[in-house]
Amino acid sequence: MQDSNSKCQQLEDALDAYYDLELSAEEAEVVERHLADCEACTARLAEIDSVVMQVKSIPEVTLSRDLSGDIEAKILAAQAKSGELTPSPTHILAHTDVSNATAASNVVPFAPVASSKKKYYLVASAAAVIALFFGLAQLKPAPSTVASTSQANPTAIETVPKSLPVIGQTLPTSQIGLKQSPDLSSKLNHTPANATTSIATTSIATTSIATTRPVNAPASTHTAQMLAATGQSGGVKKHEHDINQNQVNDSEELVALYDYENSDNALDLGISTNEDGLYAIKL
Amino acid sequence: MDLSDEALIKKYRVDGDMTVFSTLVKRYQNRVFVIAYRLLNNSEEAEEVVQDTFVKVHQNFDKFRTENIFASWIFRIAHNLCMDILRQRQRKRSTLVVSFDPQSTVAEEEGDRFVNQPLSQVADEQPNPSQSLDMSEQTNMVERSLNELPEAQKIVLVLHDLQGFSYSEIAEIVGANIGTVRSRLHYGRIKLKELLAPYFSSEVNLPATFR
Numbered sequence: 232m233q234d235s236n237s238k239c240q241q242l243e244d245a246l247d248a249y250y251d252l253e254l255s256a257e258e259a260e261v262v263e264r265h266l267a268d269c270e271a272c273t274a275r276l277a278e279i280d281s282v283v284m285q286v287k288s289i290p291e292v293t294l295s296r297d298l299s300g301d302i303e304a305k306i307l308a309a310q311a312k313s314g315e316l317t318p319s320p321t322h323i324l325a326h327t328d329v330s331n332a333t334a335a336s337n338v339v340p341f342a343p344v345a346s347s348k349k350k351y352y353l354v355a356s357a358a359a360v361i362a363l364f365f366g367l368a369q370l371k372p373a374p375s376t377v378a379s380t381s382q383a384n385p386t387a388i389e390t391v392p393k394s395l396p397v398i399g400q401t402l403p404t405s406q407i408g409l410k411q412s413p414d415l416s417s418k419l420n421h422t423p424a425n426a427t428t429s430i431a432t433t434s435i436a437t438t439s440i441a442t443t444r445p446v447n448a449p450a451s452t453h454t455a456q457m458l459a460a461t462g463q464s465g466g467v468k469k470h471e472h473d474i475n476q477n478q479v480n481d482s483e484e485l486v487a488l489y490d491y492e493n494s495d496n497a498l499d500l501g502i503s504t505n506e507d508g509l510y511a512i513k514l
Numbered sequence: 515m516d517l518s519d520e521a522l523i524k525k526y527r528v529d530g531d532m533t534v535f536s537t538l539v540k541r542y543q544n545r546v547f548v549i550a551y552r553l554l555n556n557s558e559e560a561e562e563v564v565q566d567t568f569v570k571v572h573q574n575f576d577k578f579r580t581e582n583i584f585a586s587w588i589f590r591i592a593h594n595l596c597m598d599i600l601r602q603r604q605r606k607r608s609t610l611v612v613s614f615d616p617q618s619t620v621a622e623e624e625g626d627r628f629v630n631q632p633l634s635q636v637a638d639e640q641p642n643p644s645q646s647l648d649m650s651e652q653t654n655m656v657e658r659s660l661n662e663l664p665e666a667q668k669i670v671l672v673l674h675d676l677q678g679f680s681y682s683e684i685a686e687i688v689g690a691n692i693g694t695v696r697s698r699l700h701y702g703r704i705k706l707k708e709l710l711a712p713y714f715s716s717e718v719n720l721p722a723t724f725r
Contacts, residue, residue: 244700251674253681253696282703285656285710286675294547298561299539302568303532309569 238265239272246272250279519584526575539568542585545677546592552672553596555661563599567592586686589679593669593687600665652713659709667702670695 242265248254249262266273517525519538526534543564550560550567570591571578578587660668669688673679679687684695 244696247700247703248681248696251681251699278707279703282707282710283675285652286660286671286706288653289657289660289676290653292548292551292557294544294561294564295557297540298543298564298568299536302539302543302565303536305565305569306532306535306572309573 239269242272243275246276247279250276250283520580523575523578523580523584535572538571538584542588543568545585546588549589549669549672549677550592550596552660552676553593553665553669554599559599563592563595566595570595583683583686586679586683589673589687590689596669597665655713656710659706662709663702663705667698667705670698671702671706674699 242262245254245258245262249259254262266276517537519541522534522538525531526538546564546567547560550563551557554560554563567588571588578584660671663671666688670684673684673687674681681692681695681699685692688695690698
């Protein structure tokens with residue numbers, strides 16, 4: 232019995248090979264002689280057959296389509312890529328698309344949108360503070376610039392429509408610093424000197440804004456027009472001189488200023504303050 | 515009359531005609547697909563393996579020695595590609611952590627059934643062994659059990675019992691010696707029998723030749 236068990240162990244994996252007809256003639260004969268005397272190994276052989284039959288019962292899977300065309304295309308593409316063949320126009324096109332896509336994917340935003348908004352506010356605040364500083368600095372030595380345009384040509388305010396950027400176009404920038412238009416205008420009526428100061432502030436602020444933007448940028452169009460209307464930045468001193476000569480107590484001019492401040496043009500520069508008095512520039 | 519593999523190979527080497535190569539592709543693509551599908555259990559990946567296999571065959575066509583069996587060479591390339599994919603899956607699986615949060619309802623990852631699923635939600639999909647199985651259920655059970663085998667045993671079983679390759683051909687395909695193939699086949703069948711035992715009657719019909 233023990234001899235039989237040891238023989239069974241020896242032939243354990245040979246039974247599979249015997250079943251699969253993978254044994255040599257001599258090996259197969261040894262197995263057959265053992266099987267004639269061993270019921271356990273005969274049962275084991277039957278189990279092998281059962282398992283193999285179960286495996287063979289698994290339904291066949293087949294390829295859903297002929298892949299030879301795809302394979303040929305892949306081979307040709309690989310050859311074209313390695314320079315073996317001249318790439319076809321479609322290959323070139325495909326390559327271009329890929330490179331464009333890669334280039335596009337390499338483009339990253341300059342800054343996150345959320346933080347850029349904060350930066351706008353900061354820049355606006357800084358610009359307004361600088362404008363105020365220079366405006367105050369110029370307050371004592373000389374009244375400022377813009378109103379002089381109208382003084383040089385007293386009929387200008389009467390004849391020029393609201394939309395034209397003569398005096399009116401510079402005033403909105405004064406609102407950048409001072410914001411509230413009707414009150415300011417009423418103050419201007421009573422204190423012309425203050426009014427001219429604010430206008431001066433405006434012109435400087437405008438200049439500084441213009442330098443921070445490209446000239447041809449859409450948002451800066453008004454600024455460029457204002458500069459043109461006020462004789463450009465080089466003409467600032469001349470305007471200041473004119474303002475010194477001509478008082479702003481000209482009622483018609485003040486009415487025009489008041490009208491302009493109340494017009495929509497005042498917002499065109501994209502500079503405003505919120506209710507907390509913080510300055511913002513639309514870029 | 516269909517030309518033999520050797521004749522087609524010789525013809526392609528002389529002419530470089532892609533239609534000749536396509537004939538070889540058409541001859542073997544389905545068998546490559548079956549093996550890849552059985553190993554990967556995913557038809558899309560199996561199709562990719564078929565394509566990549568023949569691209570590699572073409573790339574290395576000069577290296578093929580005509581004294582070798584062309585079919586074995588193709589299936590060896592396919593087998594290696596399948597093994598690469600299985601290794602990638604293994605690496606991916608080893609880096610994933612199963613959540614222990616019973617409230618978690620995170621969607622399962624593609625390709626991995628239980629990835630990111632809490633343990634409480636991992637259901638035992640095995641049917642009750644006491645349930646009687648109809649024919650389609652039986653074959654499903656066999657397929658599932660086959661997929662539970664270790665990869666090395668499964669590929670040998672698929673190549674031999676489903677595809678009819680000889681031990682020596684399998685040895686060449688999987689890159690092992692014949693003794694290893696024989697051993698893997700033996701233990702694979704034992705394991706499969708154990709897996710199927712709860713679902714099938716222990717009675718076996720002994721073929722007449724073995725009585």
